[in-house]
Amino acid sequence: MSNLSIPPYMTVQLITYHTLPNKFTFQDLLNKPLNTCFVTMFQGQKVSITRKDAKTGSLEVNNVLVTHPDMFLHEKVAIHGVNGPFASFKFHQEINELPICYKNISDGNSTIASVGSINSRLDLIKLRGEFKMLVKYLTQSGYAPFAFGLFNVLDGIVKDHPDLHTMTIFVPPVVEVMEMPSNVVNKFMRSHIVPKKHSFKHLASLPQGAGIKSLCPGKEVEITSSVVGSLEDELLSINRVAITAPDLLVSKSFVVHGIAQAFPMDGVSKAVSL
Numbered sequence: 001m002s003n004l005s006i007p008p009y010m011t012v013q014l015i016t017y018h019t020l021p022n023k024f025t026f027q028d029l030l031n032k033p034l035n036t037c038f039v040t041m042f043q044g045q046k047v048s049i050t051r052k053d054a055k056t057g058s059l060e061v062n063n064v065l066v067t068h069p070d071m072f073l074h075e076k077v078a079i080h081g082v083n084g085p086f087a088s089f090k091f092h093q094e095i096n097e098l099p100i101c102y103k104n105i106s107d108g109n110s111t112i113a114s115v116g117s118i119n120s121r122l123d124l125i126k127l128r129g130e131f132k133m134l135v136k137y138l139t140q141s142g143y144a145p146f147a148f149g150l151f152n153v154l155d156g157i158v159k160d161h162p163d164l165h166t167m168t169i170f171v172p173p174v175v176e177v178m179e180m181p182s183n184v185v186n187k188f189m190r191s192h193i194v195p196k197k198h199s200f201k202h203l204a205s206l207p208q209g210a211g212i213k214s215l216c217p218g219k220e221v222e223i224t225s226s227v228v229g230s231l232e233d234e235l236l237s238i239n240r241v242a243i244t245a246p247d248l249l250v251s252k253s254f255v256v257h258g259i260a261q262a263f264p265m266d267g268v269s270k271a272v273s274l
Helices: 008-017 025-033 115-140 144-160 182-190 199-204
Strands: 038-039 047-051 058-061 063-074 078-082 167-171 192-194 210-215 220-225 241-250 256-261
Touching: 008 167, 025 058, 025 063, 025 210, 047 078, 115 144, 115 210, 115 256, 192 210, 199 241
Parallel strands: 167 256
Antiparallel strands: 038 047, 047 058, 058 063, 063 078, 167 192, 210 220, 241 256
8 A cells, every 4th residue: 555645643543454463365365255354453443355356366355455465475474565545534534434344244263243242343433533533623723732631531431431422522722631640631531521412502401500420430510500591692601610612513422612721620620720
């Protein structure tokens, strides 16, 4: 694969998605059944043999033709040239959806994936993709410090909350994430995220004192002042912090609200620049 222009941070992801932990010569691949799946080095994602013709010696992986089979062979390494990337690049070249193996398809280690696990895997891939788009959007919209912290806790959130498909995020413009210990960053970031999508209109309809559990155990976000009158004229405060940019970003999985400053939190107040 050549002539592919992607951001530097995407390069490692792409390379690991094109890398298998075991050596397979081109003949090894041809001997595998059609639709055989292989776990890659990228977050356990899989690639699949989608087409093959033993007579002509042609093979496609994820619908991408292997153009230079056995380009390099060593005792533990086999390198094959392909004519394109295995992943699709959408939304400013972010990996949004990665091809995976579907029901009743065997993998290279003879493991059969269940329909439920496949659907869950697909949801997970989509959520990761949206998360990365969100991080990029926040970085470009003046919320870079918070975006940096969000990126660092992304995998942990997805792992700890496998059934979390939608959420609301309250984003402050200034926060000194770099100065926080890693365990504090994790709690701090999760205290600004609540399950399910809550639009500004919905939050404004809640009574003063209403609480919503955050992803940080034992922490809630609380409606501390309700909107009175026109939504355009009044501010709503959460944890005594005003929402200054309501519905900043709305997607299938997220609602993001900009807030005036970070929510106060025991043990992190000195590390957060307000």
